[in-house]
Amino acid sequence: MKPFLSRDNLLLWLKRLLQEYTVIAPVQAWDTVLFQPVKEVEEILLNYDVSALSPKDVFFPTSETLFTFERQGGRWEARPLPEIKKQVLFGLHPCDAHGIALMDVPFLSPPADLHYQRRREATTLVGLACSRARPECFCESVGGGPQDPSHLDVLLIPTPQGYILQVRTARGAALFTGFNVEELEIDNPPPPVTTPVPVAGITEIARDTFNEVFWERLADRCIHCNLCAYVCPCCYCFDIRDYALKGRVERVRSWESCQAAGFTRLAGGYDPRPSKGARLRQRFFHKFLYYPTQFKGQVKCTGCGRCVRACPVNIDIREVASEMQRIGSRVARAA
Amino acid sequence: MKLPDTKEVQTEFKPKILAFCCNWCAYAGADLAGVSRFQMPTNVRVIRVMCSGRVPPELVIRALANGLDGVMILGCHPGECHYSEGNYLTRRRAHVLKRLLSYIGIEPDRFQLRWVSAAEGAKFSAVVKEAADKITALGPNRWGDKR
Amino acid sequence: MLPDSPFLPLPARIQEARDLTPDVKLFRVEIEDPRARENFRHRPGQFAFLSAFGMGESPFTFASYPSPDGVLEFAIRRVGTVSSALHELEPGEAVGIRGPFGNSFPLEEYRGKNIIIIGGGIGLAPLRPVIQAVLSHREEYGELLVIYGARTPADLVFAHEFSSWGEAPRTRVELTVDRGNGDWQGRVALVPTVIKELKPSPENTITITCGPPIMIRFVLAELKALDFAPMQIVTTLESKMKCGLGKCARCNIGEKYVCQDGPVFSFSEISRFLEQG
């Protein structure tokens, strides 16, 4: 017997949530899918493949005011931060939850990033398992899975009859207090199968591919449009600048991409990473070598395939991974 | 319920208007208007530029995006430009900019290009007053209230 | 409640802003809150983010050895938006400071060794705390040789301190400029050529270099020619930073983060870097 929610019960439960929480869910925006706060339950898409942007901006917004300083007695006083209302991030797939978990490591390790932490603590993650895999999906090759509940408070697994409910944390259970959840004898539907991508062991061989001309040739067609970093659920580079307003200064943090032209240019104009190839290599090395080395964990990729879909010139991380492995094994054989 | 007199409601709203005046004609016209005590709306800020052609669209768009209620460019009459072609180029640029702005929701009256020569002090204050009235009638710039 | 975010700068005040050269100013900055000033202990080689409110914040290396009164010194060249904004500030105006960040020169390991300081232009500023540390514990270190060059005589920073350094025991200061002018009697040569001329011996010696990347490259070649081992060649690298906390992942050179693993690196580490910056 498994906890179970029929479709109507799910909608009923969501209506109840809306009274108490801000609910952020996948909605149709023109002809693309985005995570946005919803007013009515009907807006929520329960059967979408993948959203254009990942829900990372719920915790790491496209831009946020870190501080508002006001001039008081010749000093700049920081005003207390606005309060974050409790909210529910509903309908994210396991790969997006995996992305948030990958961002937790840098942002929450001491000294924790307060701005990210406050949003994380105020948000409950209710995930939706995938019923279909797109060809670009490869979450199973990077330690995830279409029904992987590991980074979620609650996971809903869609079945023809309704949704199998997996409540995994106290915070997730709190969403169901006073709501009767049925029990049903039903087994999990077979998870969709994703096409494997050779990511295993890539951290060990990545170093050997560093000086290969492959990176320059790959970058010939790159137009540095920043999409790969902006749509990625676990890219977290940012820029910080001040806004000078009347008697008030706002320190604003916003997304930035390692592919942007001035990303490493110093004030004097010197740029240690001037070439297109070096910039593109930085993206894949941060994912496959630098992040796993710095945080001794898995690779910084969730296999959601958004960068494959978004790239206007079809630079495909799956092909890059296979090429890196091929070069790695060639170098190993030669050594 | 007594309907508030529209005049009285409007007077509360003081539009913030920017006027780029070309140094050779419009700015001189403004001086003349001031010297001859023509009555001028106070909420118009004048910025002197060497030629109406100097005003790039980025300035106008930035002003409107930052909540200004109206922007004017006042230059020399066609044919009288100190640099001979400045105002011709501005005329085309302003025409297209006005069309672009109205296409995205900024009422055409919020951006005006007018010709004022150095001797037309009266025309300067009339033009500015007319613009201020029209913009006041339009109400606050909708782009502005999202800040 | 005041946000205790690691990005929140401590309120501080510019005590003094003195022109060292036409485009470099020495700022003496004092943290407002005495208790915060007390436990703001930095070590030579570390850096901090200075905030020019309304423009932004940038990382600057400390230009002085920690002094009892807790006043921090920064030599800042007017080159970017934040540095220019700082140059506009008058003494007494408020700034913000965040830090100290990064590793530092391992001075304990240098005990008993000869120290060669090789500076280029503004690059002397991050090395000055080392000079001050050695001079204030003079007997613990061997010979101190300061080789310092700048583009023109007017660009030599801390010129008013050269004589006092030179007079210290077992200490030598060798100055040079790329282009001399009217009343400059000293050497006119590039820093790497001065090293070739002086031929310092690598025997029990540590060299610390800081300057424009092109200078570091040629200094490295000269020191290698003089059989200095990579362990004996130490430098402090510069990189564009936004957090200083190992979070924003943008200051990396290869898998090393300049803000945490650096900015001080020995060439034995740098030679193993993937990315030659």
Next chain:
Amino acid sequence: MKATSEEVKTSVKKLFEDGSIGHFIGYEMGSDSLRVTPCFLKSGQAASRLVWNPLCANNLSKYLLDFGKVEGKVGIMVKGCDSRSVVELLKEHQIDRDKVFIVGVPCSGIVDREKLLAVLGVSPGEVVAVEDDGDAFLVTIKEGTRRVKKEQVLRGECLVCRYPTPVIYDMLIGEAVSSLPWVGDDYSSVKELEALSSEEKERYWSSELSRCIRCYACRQSCPGCYCQQCFVDQLDPHWVGIKIAPQENHQWNTVRAFHLMGRCIECGECQRVCPVKIPLMLLNRHLLREVESKFSFQPGLSPETPPPLATFKPDEDLGI
């Protein structure tokens, strides 16, 4: 489409062999059967990788800016719309005419990948190939082939395309296509929006532009946007900040549209790459219509005619 991949391969191979080109910019198949990617060839043998099919959406002309300093001529494959951006680059002296060998390929419509998948109701993995077949596309899928009416699955820009045949070329592969049958009154959507009231227009664009995350992919993909430092990256004067807020989003999208006024050749790359699908062509085409009617000027047709804002007629009446 008339020209086939084979014709393109043999022609380009010959161009390498008779020394007319030292480099070639073209298309090759991408990482799945519905994706095409730009490729850069240096030899005749590599020409076998070239393809020409209804998936070749990219406008390759901006890559010419990277080939300024290479020795020998650079060959490039251009559709009708792409050729007009080559004309614009020539008019603005960004490329040198005799360093470029233009291989024109008349185009009769490029497929919009998402529309095709929706109309066919299949997952991307099942599509094997897409070919041009007159008034429809012949789509080979795992269980056989399907014919799909072009109008249902064409890209937005191709539905209103007036220049399917390249306007400038050194060699044309395949017969010219004078006009595309489905192209009617091509400004209908623009006129519709123009008819709205100011308030409705403002609400429409404010909601569309609220999705903008300022990734600037529209700028990076546009052949007309090649400034060394874009005005949004300038810090002095500081035109646009980094806040993702209506104030900045309005400024960026409005000024970008203005900068393309009289220069945008409707290749649609900006809208294709936009991650949040903002209808940027609706913005650009309004100005196109304005310039066409007021100054009887169309961009990208001849390198000699000066851009509309760089010239004037002293006595023209623009209602000012």
